Amino acid sequence: MRIAIGSDHAGFHLKQHLIAHLTAAGYEVIDCGTDSDASCDYPDFIRPTAEMVPAGQADVAIVLGGSGNGEAIVANKVHGIRCAVCWNEESGRLAKQHNNANCIAIGERMVTLELGAQIVDAWLGATFEGGRHQRRIDKIEPAV
Numbered sequence: 001m002r003i004a005i006g007s008d009h010a011g012f013h014l015k016q017h018l019i020a021h022l023t024a025a026g027y028e029v030i031d032c033g034t035d036s037d038a039s040c041d042y043p044d045f046i047r048p049t050a051e052m053v054p055a056g057q058a059d060v061a062i063v064l065g066g067s068g069n070g071e072a073i074v075a076n077k078v079h080g081i082r083c084a085v086c087w088n089e090e091s092g093r094l095a096k097q098h099n100n101a102n103c104i105a106i107g108e109r110m111v112t113l114e115l116g117a118q119i120v121d122a123w124l125g126a127t128f129e130g131g132r133h134q135r136r137i138d139k140i141e142p143a144v
Ligand SMILES: O=C(CO)[C@H](O)[C@H](O)COP(=O)(O)O
Pocket: 008, 010, 011, 039, 042, 065, 066, 067, 068, 069, 070, 071, 107
């Protein structure tokens, strides 16, 4: 599985932690920047990260910032992206089970690095339940 990952300055350290974590677990990780914790504007990095998925260059995306809120807002502007803000393992798991999210947003200022990795693992390890959840997703956006 190919995972695109991007952040602004406030999510940079979590991005580096997750790249190491996911690479060690055998995932192909595509680092979309930013490259340091110098202040930058999150749309400049988050939009290109999310666009990797509908472009077929990544299977899923992870977007990171201080809160994750602005990052999710940007990612959800990309057609075909369903990005969920996640803050604990359960929200990560449900992002896949109920929302079939192909992108998650995490705020580095909201979680420890270790919890960030646990959230990602919970999301990647879960299975979409379909059924009533697919019906609801179909009401959000027709098939892309
Ligand atoms: O979480 C974010 C957007 O939702 C940003 O990471 C956050 O707003 C950056 O803040 P600052 O420029 O004060 O470091």
